[in-house]
Amino acid sequence: MEYSDEHHVHFEEHGYVRLGKVLDDAGLAELQERIDAIMLGEIPYPEMEFQLDGEDADYAKMPTVSAGHKGTTLQYRKIMGLEQDPVYLAYMQHSLFRQITRRYIGEDVSIFRAMFMNKPAEKGTILPWHQDVGVGWGVGYNPTTTVWTAIDPATVANGCMQVVPGSHKHGVITEGHFPSEEQLAEYAPPGAEIDLEAEAGEAILLNNLLLHRSGINPTGQSRRAFSIAYMDGASRSVSTGEGYPMIFGAEALIPA
Template sequence: MLSRLQISEFHERGFLSGGQLLDGAQVEELLKELTRVIEERDRGDVKQPVLCRNLNSNPETPVWQVVNVWEASEPFRLLLANEKIVEEMAQLTGAGRLKIWHDQIQYKPAETGGVNMWHQDAPLWPILAPMTEVSAWVALDDVDVDNGCMSMVPGSHLWGDQMEFIRSLGSYDDMPGAFDGKDVEIVRCPVRTGEVHYHHALTWHGSHTNTSDRPRRAIAIHYMTEETRFVASGEHVMKPFVNVEDGEEMVGEHFPEVWRRG
């Protein structure tokens, strides 16, 4: 349960540390499951996530991206409806109902993990409207400056869709100190193993390289509320799973409801 102060901090800054969520045994179980899902990714006889791929062409230094691991793993499915997350997500969004848009494992291997370039989530999700989703990002390792923690720009969720400008940045280090007359402050966001961190779908964020000798594994769970509608003109890896018409509420077996008020 978040305090009033934490909720107003989120509305002001566009992100918030939610504190401890999982104990060591729960994290161990999820890490084991992640390893299993990756190892079994080519098997036809076990449930698969929507996407499980190595983004790096060198198999010795993989960068794993797994989308909807919950569809392949019961412990990850249970995490979506974790009592603390959904209660706090309801506080942050004011939702009457919460549904899963999708989840995504972010696994930066030791020493070789690359950059996740600055972005806003919502403009990369053009099949959803309005741009009000909130994500819960759960660390499965201690994530800090050395192994590629996320950075956030406070207040940027109030500046609208600015992906055209963000895309114009040449590299991760090119973020300027000001944009459109506003200060651009970069806040590093370390998150310890088993802790949760929240961010708004319009908050500018990204993460730098992992040059440490430790892996950096985390799962981002992206939540929708009852106000989220399908926009048929957009494209996204989850679009083939949508079974509603343009403008209708996003519902369906691939977008499970995990919380309802009352």
């Protein structure tokens, strides 16, 4: 599997590019079973950060994200810190992602986050338009490349991601993460968005500046995904000065 010049041209122009089905059936099943086991507490990771899904679809009413398992349930909205898990870490170090990060970042590559995202069946939260950058991230260098992988099929019916192609060219629209109504009228007017449906096992490369959002999931099928935000290995936390988990390079993590 290769990252071609054609991929690059599309990514530069539109702010996203489809990478195809990166996971075969066995690899997909392994990630599906592994994340279920983590949610159910069968594989404990006390330092991972967990967030349960909310009681309704209002993003502002979401439970907080904090370290530690929150109970035996598949109703988690978000789990962060999956680089701690050897199965997910091995996927994060896929040879295709090494090609991509070498092209856009360099030899030494860390991650801001390795995040499981879930819209449980007949639930899910509305995620408003936003960019994955800004002062709230607290990073010296804004991450530029995210690999998003569908763990379940992502469809219009179950709240797939929507993007505004080319919106990454505007740069950082707001340091506050979520644009104002006035900014959205300018940068994401009605009809500018497209639906990014995806097969289970398919990966999409996203520019972190790309405006995106997603809806609720009224279907009987969960809509799970895995998002990896890669960045320069020299990146440091603004508040602590500490580095981030290394994925590629001399100090890269090694799956146990």
